[in-house]
Amino acid sequence: MGTTIGVWIAAGLTLFIYSFLYKDNPFYKFAEHLYVGITAGYWIIYTWAYVIQPMLIDPMIKNKEFILIIPAFFGIIMLTRWFPQISWLSRWSIAFTVGMGAGLGVTGAIQGFILPQVQATLVPLTGFNFETFNNFLIIFGVLTTLVYFYFSKEQKGVLRWGSKIGITFIMVAFGASFGYTVMARISLLIGRIYFLLSDWLKVLR
Amino acid sequence: MLKGKGIPIFITFLTGMIMIISFFIPHKPFGDIEKISLTWYSIIAGFTMLLGVDSLIGMHFRKLKRKDENWFFSLVLIIGFTATVVVGIIETVRFGTAFDERSYFTYIYNYFIVPLQSTMFSLLAFFIASAAYRAFRARNFDATLLLITAIIVMLGRVPLGEQISPYLPKFTEWIMQVPQMAAKRGIGLGISLGALGVSIRIILGIERSYLS
Structure with a gap:
């Protein structure tokens, strides 16, 4: 019974969304x-x-990991944006997360993308076959x-041709x-159409 | 002094440097720092969720209070939000987790969120087609190239493409593996180098726009 009602709700909502194809409307x-x-x-x-309970509450209560007071403090002061007189405190949380992101960005960009991609581009050019091509x-x-994407120099001469071929790629x-x-x-x-015809209207089996 | 930008810039520098140093020293206590930091990051991000929801609900609550145009839909949004949270709390108490297969919270996910989300995204199939008509009119060489590549890739991914020519799927694969990958890699390298530069500027306190 629950499934049948659920399918009807889902079908109704699907049709409501598709009604936008005609024009914007209340449905x-x-x-x-x-x-x-x-x-x-x-x-x-x-x-x-999946975040607050397993990463903050449970480790603090069950494992006595009181070091987690630090992220909890930064999380709580992020909420000071609700109170204009002390909203400047939220900058500390923002600074903490931005610093963390920037630090991870430096190592992540080099190790996670730049080096592997450069390595993958250094492919052999030996022989005269399709693979070499x-x-x-x-x-x-x-x-x-x-x-x-190199804008430090005016794109003329070789750079202009390189750039023209680059845009083709x-x-x-x-x-x-x-x-x-x-x-x-x-x-x-x-x-979605299969859902409507199969699960809802039972036209397709 | 506390209200100024000095302390936040110092916090950014300190956390940024700790993350970089920990990468080069894979021993305790530095070795675990990256993992711990990601947990801390998630916890702080969890709190920011409250700010986002407050902003959304607050805006619709004000629309409802002022009886603005379309206030009824703001009411729908608030009821939808409240009902989902209440059901989530009740089911957490009942089953220990709201994500239990028998819970009404999972029911909401299966019969409300999943169909609404996939229909919303599938709607883009129509709009992307009309946008393509406007964007892809072969006005110059580059636009023509984009149009032809898109058509080849689309045809190469469906059985009709193989009916037209058995080489079409292979040619599509070649486009994806060679010219497409080369350009994607070039763009990715540019983005990564840019991100690297911005990260260093942030850690050194040169870039401060995130504090304004």
């Missing part, structure tokens, strides 16, 4: 606002269940793309990404 607005409200509530419970295109594409990448995104959205659309 769409209802579903949109309901979605935002429910999702906000969901994330509050999620944050409690592909490897050459990869190296050439990476370098020309980087040239396109970038356009191919954007086209491919766009194609991929469209396919992903279409597959979601097929999923």
